[in-house]
Amino acid sequence: xxxxxxxxxxxxxxxxxxxxxxxxxxxxxxxxxxxxxxxxxxxxxxxxxxxxxxxxxxxxxxxxxxxxxxxxxxxxxxxxxxxxxxxxxxxxxxxxxxxxxxxxxxxxxxxxxxxxxxxxxxxxxxxxxxxxxxxxxxxxxxxxxxxxxxxxxxxxxxxxxxxxxxxxxxxxxxxxxxxxxxxxxxxxxxxxxxxxxxxxxxxxxxxxxxxxxxxxxxxxxxxxxxxxxxxxxxxxxxxxxxxxxxxxxxxxxxxxxxxxxxxxxxxxxxxxxxxxxxxxxxxxxxxxxxxxxxxxxxxxxxxxxxxxxxxxxxxxxxxxxxxxxxxxxxxxxxxxxxxxxxxxxxxxxxxxxxxxxxxxxxxxxxxxxxxxxxxxxxxxxxxxxxxxxxxxxxxxxxxxxxxxxxxx
Amino acid sequence: xxxxxxxxxxxxxxxxxxxxxxxxxxxxxxxxxxxxxxxxxxxxxxxxxxxxxxxxxxxxxxxxxxxxxxxxxxxxxxxxxxxxxxxxxxxxxxxxxxxxxxxxxxxxxxxxxxxxxxxxxxxxxxxxxxxxxxxxxxxxxxxxxxxxxxxxxxxxxxxxxxxxxxxxxxxxxxxxxxxxxxxxxxxxxxxxxxxxxxxxxxxxxxxxxxxxxxxxxxxxxxxxxxxxxxxxxxxxxxxxxxxxxxxxxxxxxxxxxxxxxxxxxxx
Ligand SMILES: Nc1ncnc2c1ncn2[C@@H]1O[C@H](COP(=O)(O)OP(=O)(O)OP(=O)(O)O)[C@@H](O)[C@H]1O
Ligand SMILES: [Mg+2]
Numbered sequence: 047x048x049x050x051x052x053x054x055x056x057x058x059x060x061x062x063x064x065x066x067x068x069x070x071x072x073x074x075x076x077x078x079x080x081x082x083x084x085x086x087x088x089x090x091x092x093x094x095x096x097x098x099x100x101x102x103x104x105x106x107x108x109x110x111x112x113x114x115x116x117x118x119x120x121x122x123x124x125x126x127x128x129x130x131x132x133x134x135x136x137x138x139x140x141x142x143x144x145x146x147x148x149x150x151x152x153x154x155x156x157x158x159x160x161x162x163x164x165x166x167x168x169x170x171x172x173x174x175x176x177x178x179x180x181x182x183x184x185x186x187x188x189x190x191x192x193x194x195x196x197x198x199x200x201x202x203x204x205x206x207x208x209x210x211x212x213x214x215x216x217x218x219x220x221x222x223x224x225x226x227x228x229x230x231x232x233x234x235x236x237x238x239x240x241x242x243x244x245x246x247x248x249x250x251x252x253x254x255x256x257x258x259x260x261x262x263x264x265x266x267x268x269x270x271x272x273x274x275x276x277x278x279x280x281x282x283x284x285x286x287x288x289x290x291x292x293x294x295x296x297x298x299x300x301x302x303x304x305x306x307x308x309x310x311x312x313x314x315x316x317x318x319x320x321x322x323x324x325x326x327x328x329x330x331x332x333x334x335x336x337x338x339x340x341x342x343x344x345x346x347x348x349x350x351x352x353x354x355x356x357x358x359x360x361x362x363x364x365x366x367x368x369x370x371x372x373x374x375x376x377x378x379x380x381x382x383x384x385x386x387x388x389x390x391x392x393x394x395x396x397x398x399x400x401x402x403x404x405x406x407x408x409x410x411x412x413x414x415x416x417x418x419x420x421x422x423x424x425x426x427x428x429x430x431x432x433x434x435x436x437x438x439x440x441x442x443x444x445x446x447x448x449x450x451x452x453x454x
Numbered sequence: 455x456x457x458x459x460x461x462x463x464x465x466x467x468x469x470x471x472x473x474x475x476x477x478x479x480x481x482x483x484x485x486x487x488x489x490x491x492x493x494x495x496x497x498x499x500x501x502x503x504x505x506x507x508x509x510x511x512x513x514x515x516x517x518x519x520x521x522x523x524x525x526x527x528x529x530x531x532x533x534x535x536x537x538x539x540x541x542x543x544x545x546x547x548x549x550x551x552x553x554x555x556x557x558x559x560x561x562x563x564x565x566x567x568x569x570x571x572x573x574x575x576x577x578x579x580x581x582x583x584x585x586x587x588x589x590x591x592x593x594x595x596x597x598x599x600x601x602x603x604x605x606x607x608x609x610x611x612x613x614x615x616x617x618x619x620x621x622x623x624x625x626x627x628x629x630x631x632x633x634x635x636x637x638x639x640x641x642x643x644x645x646x647x648x649x650x651x652x653x654x655x656x657x658x659x660x661x662x663x664x665x666x667x668x669x670x671x672x673x674x675x676x677x678x679x680x681x682x683x684x685x686x687x688x689x690x691x692x693x694x695x696x697x698x699x700x701x702x703x704x705x706x707x708x709x710x711x712x713x714x715x716x717x718x719x720x721x
Contacts, residue, residue, distance in 0.1 A: 325555035329555065
């Protein structure tokens with residue numbers, strides 16, 4: 047039964063929305079004929095749409111409250127669908143196989159255009175996983191992450207331009223330079239946390255971009271560097287088509303490598319120290335963890351992936367200029383981590399694929415891209431503040447102990 | 455009860471701490487002997503927590519000396535050292551306002567305590583060779599053993615934030631024990647516990663002293679617990695030490711009664 051008060055509430059919502067969007071959605075000035083068009087039909091759409099939407103919204107909110115209450119009463123806390131899939135080997139193994147086969151066949155099934163988009167998405171998967179170490183695990187809000195991405199890209203472009211070094215040498219060099227810059231940024235911000243850290247890292251990112259933009263002798267300024275070679279295949283250079291596919295497979299391999307490393311780190315002594323640092327800095331130190339060292343390793347390791355991602359980006363586009371490394375990129379990567387689920391590897395992968403692929407395939411709505419981004423984030427924060435797949439901690443089993451062996 | 459022949463393991467001399475114009479601690483002398491349970495009491499705002507923060511390295515004391523003499527090792531001055539170094543030297547603490555790692559499991563909280571007694575690094579974690587594996591196994595085993603002793607082994611995989619309040623306090627003790635201290639500092643361990651839990655805590659603290667040979671310095675407002683547990687008691691008020699002695703002496707000390715005026719001391 048739908049109560050009258052509910053209908054009244056929704057009516058108010060829809061009236062309010064019609065009023066708010068009236069200037070944008072209804073009035074249009076036709077500059078050719080110099081008349082004002084009144085598009086009343088839009089108002090009807092919005093009215094009906096928001097009326098119905100408010101019902102759905104309140105229903106979902108109620109569901110969420112119900113869930114919270116159950117959790118508080120100590121009743122069974124149902125793990126989310128994603129968590130259940132991750133935990134249950136019977137579902138997880140086949141799912142992984144399907145995803146694996148799909149990933150391997152992708153370039154042969156889909157067009158070159160699609161493959162290129164997928165490469166971008168994979169680069170962002172890698173960046174997301176790297177930033178996840180810094181933000182998701184260690185809890186250090188880094189808004190200048192794109193700087194390390196730029197370091198990697200320019201490392202490949204410049205070292206190749208000046209010294210003719212090959213992709214395969216420069217891929218690890220890019221990672222190492224990223225790490226070096228991570229440590230360079232890490233030192234001055236050791237004492238900062240939260241908002242202060244965010245602002246300093248934001249500044250750092252902008253400084254790197256401004257240097258690249260203005261130091262013409264070094265980085266060729268805003269015009270950037272073009273004709274960067276694609277990776278060679280055992281010394282052979284490939285056609286554009288083949289090398290795109292080759293880059294795709296390199297990216298797949300790098301992503302698997304990243305996932306492997308991040309997974310290992312997460313459940314290691316260092317990984318736990320990062321999480322402890324995120325949870326409570328004071329207690330973390332009081333338990334014998336060196337705060338400075340732990341922060342620096344997080345910055346350094348996070349930046350390493352960004353450096354390698356940058357090299358891949360330069361190799362893929364064969365062109366770098368400062369416009370590719372704006373604060374906007376940092377924010378997208380941060381959104382990937384937050385949306386996917388801080389600290390969760392699978393979550394970050396899903397987040398990256400959604401945030402990079404959706405805008406590509408929804409080109410028709412590209413005007414509304416920012417709007418949809420905003421709505422998506424708000425909805426997420428209201429209904430799933432932990433992200434799509436919230437952080438799952440490892441379950442340890444012990445023999446001969448009652449409750450310990452249970453699988454949650 | 456340990457006699458006065460036991461060696462002093464913590465010797466704090468003339469400790470002072472200023473916060474701007476506020477003198478939170480003034481010339482405080484406190485010592486703890488091996489296998490002793492010592493209580494530090496005083497009215498709210500007396501400077502007890504500040505005292506803990508000064509000797510565990512969270513604050514750097516303005517003046518005075520903190521000297522430790524761990525059993526079987528040389529004495530050394532530890533004021534001004536970073537908190538993690540102090541912990542590595544064998545002083546471990548709990549917090550008045552619980553500071554657990556909320557989104558980690560109970561077991562992981564204790565595993566963090568093992569951090570300073572283990573050594574595998576990044577490369578070890580990635581390659582996961584035999585040394586790292588066996589160290590990791592040892593961390594899990596030791597942490598679990600501690601939880602069994604504290605009585606939290608039923609909830610190893612629970613998130614720390616989901617534990618009842620009393621158990622959270624016990625988990626803080628377990629985490630502190632995992633760092634292998636020779637002296638355990640407890641900041642109001644019974645706060646928020648019901649009488650039954652307080653009784654169990656009394657027993658637990660005794661067991662830690664007797665079975666693990668760990669000395670204990672505790673801050674507590676629950677006078678019944680303090681009187682029952684402590685070998686000696688120190689009383690501070692407005693940052694100054696106003697009395698010290700055995701529970702019986704403290705109970706009847708006029709200065710203490712005056713400091714606590716209005717508070718229930720004969721419980
Ligand atoms: N970081 C700080 N900066 C400034 N003043 C502080 C700081 N920490 C403590 N103080 C002040 O020092 C005094 C002693 O505080 P402290 O927390 O040590 O009291 P306490 O004895 O632990 O009290 P309680 O029993 O309420 O826990 C108080 O007046 C407090 O306001
Ligand atoms: Mg206190």
